Amino acid sequence: MKSLKVRNLSKTYFDPYAGTKVTAVRDVSLEVPAGEFACIVGPSGCGKTTVLNLVAGFIPATSGEILLDECPVKGPGRDRGVVFQSFALFPWRTVLDNVAFGPKMRGIGKVEREKIAREYLALAKLSEAAGRYPNELSGGMQQRVGVARALANEPDVLLMDEPFASVDAQTRMTLQEELTRIWQQKRPTVLFITHDVAEAVFLGNRVIVLSKGQVLEQISVDLPRPRAWDALNEDDRFKALTGRVLQLVRSA
Amino acid sequence: MRLRSTLTSVLMFLAPFAVLLGLWAVLVPYFQVNPRLFPHLGAVVDAGIEAGRDGTLLAHVGASLLRVMVGTALALLLAIPLGVAMGVSPALSTFLTPLFRFFSVLAGIAWIPIATLWFGYGFGAITFVIFNAVFFIVTYNTLLGVATIPKPLRNAAASLGAGRWSMLTEVLLPGALPNIVTGIRTGLGFAWRGLIAAEMIATNVGLGYMLFVARDFYRTEVIVLGMIVIGVLWLLIDRLLLAPLERATIERWGMVQRA
Amino acid sequence: MTLLLKAWGAYVRVSSRWPAIASIVPFIPVVALWWAVTALEIFPRVFLPGPAEVARTFADLVYKGILPEYLADSVVRLTVGAAWGIALGIPLGILIGLSKTAHRVLWPLLLFFQAIGDIAWLPILVIWFGYGLTTMTLVIVYTVIFPIVLNTVLGVRSIPINMHRAALSLGASRPRMLWEVVLPGALPNIITGLRNGLGYGWRALIAAEIIVGTSGIGFLMFDARRAGSVVEILLGMVILGMLWYIVDSWILAPVERATGERWGLVTR
Numbered sequence A: 001m002k003s004l005k006v007r008n009l010s011k012t013y014f015d016p017y018a019g020t021k022v023t024a025v026r027d028v029s030l031e032v033p034a035g036e037f038a039c040i041v042g043p044s045g046c047g048k049t050t051v052l053n054l055v056a057g058f059i060p061a062t063s064g065e066i067l068l069d070e071c072p073v074k075g076p077g078r079d080r081g082v083v084f085q086s087f088a089l090f091p092w093r094t095v096l097d098n099v100a101f102g103p104k105m106r107g108i109g110k111v112e113r114e115k116i117a118r119e120y121l122a123l124a125k126l127s128e129a130a131g132r133y134p135n136e137l138s139g140g141m142q143q144r145v146g147v148a149r150a151l152a153n154e155p156d157v158l159l160m161d162e163p164f165a166s167v168d169a170q171t172r173m174t175l176q177e178e179l180t181r182i183w184q185q186k187r188p189t190v191l192f193i194t195h196d197v198a199e200a201v202f203l204g205n206r207v208i209v210l211s212k213g214q215v216l217e218q219i220s221v222d223l224p225r226p227r228a229w230d231a232l233n234e235d236d237r238f239k240a241l242t243g244r245v246l247q248l249v250r251s252a
Numbered sequence B: 001m002r003l004r005s006t007l008t009s010v011l012m013f014l015a016p017f018a019v020l021l022g023l024w025a026v027l028v029p030y031f032q033v034n035p036r037l038f039p040h041l042g043a044v045v046d047a048g049i050e051a052g053r054d055g056t057l058l059a060h061v062g063a064s065l066l067r068v069m070v071g072t073a074l075a076l077l078l079a080i081p082l083g084v085a086m087g088v089s090p091a092l093s094t095f096l097t098p099l100f101r102f103f104s105v106l107a108g109i110a111w112i113p114i115a116t117l118w119f120g121y122g123f124g125a126i127t128f129v130i131f132n133a134v135f136f137i138v139t140y141n142t143l144l145g146v147a148t149i150p151k152p153l154r155n156a157a158a159s160l161g162a163g164r165w166s167m168l169t170e171v172l173l174p175g176a177l178p179n180i181v182t183g184i185r186t187g188l189g190f191a192w193r194g195l196i197a198a199e200m201i202a203t204n205v206g207l208g209y210m211l212f213v214a215r216d217f218y219r220t221e222v223i224v225l226g227m228i229v230i231g232v233l234w235l236l237i238d239r240l241l242l243a244p245l246e247r248a249t250i251e252r253w254g255m256v257q258r259a
Numbered sequence C: 001m002t003l004l005l006k007a008w009g010a011y012v013r014v015s016s017r018w019p020a021i022a023s024i025v026p027f028i029p030v031v032a033l034w035w036a037v038t039a040l041e042i043f044p045r046v047f048l049p050g051p052a053e054v055a056r057t058f059a060d061l062v063y064k065g066i067l068p069e070y071l072a073d074s075v076v077r078l079t080v081g082a083a084w085g086i087a088l089g090i091p092l093g094i095l096i097g098l099s100k101t102a103h104r105v106l107w108p109l110l111l112f113f114q115a116i117g118d119i120a121w122l123p124i125l126v127i128w129f130g131y132g133l134t135t136m137t138l139v140i141v142y143t144v145i146f147p148i149v150l151n152t153v154l155g156v157r158s159i160p161i162n163m164h165r166a167a168l169s170l171g172a173s174r175p176r177m178l179w180e181v182v183l184p185g186a187l188p189n190i191i192t193g194l195r196n197g198l199g200y201g202w203r204a205l206i207a208a209e210i211i212v213g214t215s216g217i218g219f220l221m222f223d224a225r226r227a228g229s230v231v232e233i234l235l236g237m238v239i240l241g242m243l244w245y246i247v248d249s250w251i252l253a254p255v256e257r258a259t260g261e262r263w264g265l266v267t268r
Helices: A048-056 A095-099 A101-105 A110-123 A139-152 A169-186 A197-203 A229-234 A236-251 B002-030 B041-053 B056-088 B090-105 B109-119 B123-147 B151-159 B164-201 B207-216 B220-251 C002-017 C019-024 C027-039 C051-064 C066-098 C100-116 C119-129 C133-157 C161-169 C174-212 C217-226 C230-262
Strands: A004-015 A020-032 A037-041 A063-068 A080-083 A157-161 A189-194 A206-211 A214-220
Touching: A004 A048, A020 A037, A020 A048, A020 A063, A020 A189, A020 A206, A020 A214, A037 A048, A037 A197, A048 A080, A048 A157, A048 A189, A080 A139, A080 C161, A095 A101, A095 A110, A095 A139, A101 A110, A101 A139, A110 A139, A110 A169, A139 A157, A139 A169, A169 A197, A169 A229, A189 A197, A197 A236, A206 A236, A214 A236, B002 B041, B002 C100, B041 B056, B041 B220, B056 B090, B056 B123, B056 B164, B056 B207, B056 B220, B090 B123, B090 C019, B090 C027, B090 C230, B109 B123, B109 B164, B109 C174, B109 C217, B109 C230, B123 B164, B151 B164, B164 B207, B164 B220, B164 C119, B164 C174, B207 B220, B207 C119, B220 C100, B220 C119, C002 C019, C027 C051, C051 C066, C051 C230, C066 C100, C066 C133, C066 C174, C066 C217, C100 C133, C119 C133, C119 C174, C133 C174, C161 C174, C174 C217, C174 C230, C217 C230
Parallel strands: A037 A189, A037 A206, A080 A157, A157 A189
Antiparallel strands: A004 A020, A004 A063, A206 A214
């Protein structure tokens, strides 16, 4: 696992409908030490998804740099794994084949990569679904496959783009707890994007508040782990932190 | 603003053709291609002007279009009511569907030999082929369209007091319309091809005939002219008639039921 | 009334076990009607012969070996033309689907040339290549290629962008993406295109055989027309209808449904 550093990242593009230049991301700098879980929160349109797409290399930056362990990166690649809001599972491949996709791209043999895939499916508690097709699974299960797939490729950094937004509230809470459990086992460096303030505080070591394309504040979250919703909902520190972040987001 | 963007998109659409025409005007003379094999751009233009002036082009185009219009009109007049009548009953429509699929399969060209036998050469045979091409496909699609209207919709209309006639005009026809329009589009496509094919062998006026007879005299400029006219005509029919029809009905009502 | 219902119930049960029955039974009244119409001589026998005559001619032509030969000729031409159409059409469709430039340049041309239609090319093809296999194959390729290209483009463009991105973030190289993402993603639409293309293709084949052919089912029908022999025309039509009906309903449509449904892709 590597550390992620973003330095003076900016993104401007031309909006043909408005006829003007739009700055989506303005001089954003942040740092996620190796093995840490950082969450970016902000209101809609604050540029957080753009930041993720920039870090992932899906779109080119206008200026600034992205560094993995002090080495600059450009363009997409397996060093930055992504979990998508829409799951983006390959519908023509079974769950097992989806998770084994990354290793397949690396040229790992069939037996070996299926073993890896099964290992990560077990981690996500989805072993029985291995032979099924994505469209046979519920949304929550599909997203767990998405997480397993990204992790099975052992990226240096894991990027998660509002991964639980398309899932119902109950399932979301379960998935969030699952994610922390998996994270504690594997300790990937995570950059997690969300608009849900409580989710950000629940999951992260650090919450970065974004507004209008700029970093407003970075807040440390030192709540003990493992974290569970039942306990935290009563915890004063959790409530205080959530309140603070919410205040920042709403003032933006 | 809207006008400018429409203009731009029209220009962008035409640009590749301008390039193609340019290449044609330059390459064919450059390689000294035998006019009996492929005509010069100028020759085609001349042929076009001539045929336009002496009325032959108009006669051919008119004959072809007339046949298409008559055949299609007759076919639609029969096909849509028939399709609705059959589609209303689930049992009947399930039973009859394979039958109409089979006949849709034969639509158009396969009927040319028997049509010329039954109707002789000329207007009758060709119009029959066109009628055929449109009739079976539209009936089948109408049947399908009516049969696949969700039952809740029909129930809702009934519980709101819709009588037989209202059910037909307010629920069945609108509900089946996307399929009907798809059927018309496909049917016309087959009809157009059937028209050209039939005119090549069964008549002495029409675009197909124009192409076929020019071949005998190696008048490639007439052939190419005819091909361009056929292409442009179909594009016009498609863009000015069918696409707006589809847009007005299907897209406006947000029913995405087809490719 | 209850008897009718009972019979209907039995029919539904049997046909759900053997779907082939549902495809065949509806034709029985039609054939019966046909037989009745000819027996009553509503139209002169010369114009409309009965099913028995058609069946007899069928047996006769098979015995003489003409029918199998003509059928083979037609099928071979269609297969060769279709194979070329697929081999050229799918790559072209993928190219146009993926590249904005290619799309802008080629799409208008595609629409126009498709509008000209396959049949209209026959006269000039005959001038260039004469009456032969080349002309007919070219016509079929021309016919088949357009639906394939257009549907492939549709398929490629309807792949959600996140699927491309997911593959990229999992380390797939661009060439690898073609095989792992683009092709499977577009496959349901490609098969639809193939089905449409073949539908147009065999029609073009028949037309070509009628107009410039020297053998094949289309030629059989046209030749019979010249000889005034309606039976053979009807026979040709029945064979064509059955053949394509079988291929389309029992082979192509299920394949199309299978890929679309199994992968949960809504392509229509």
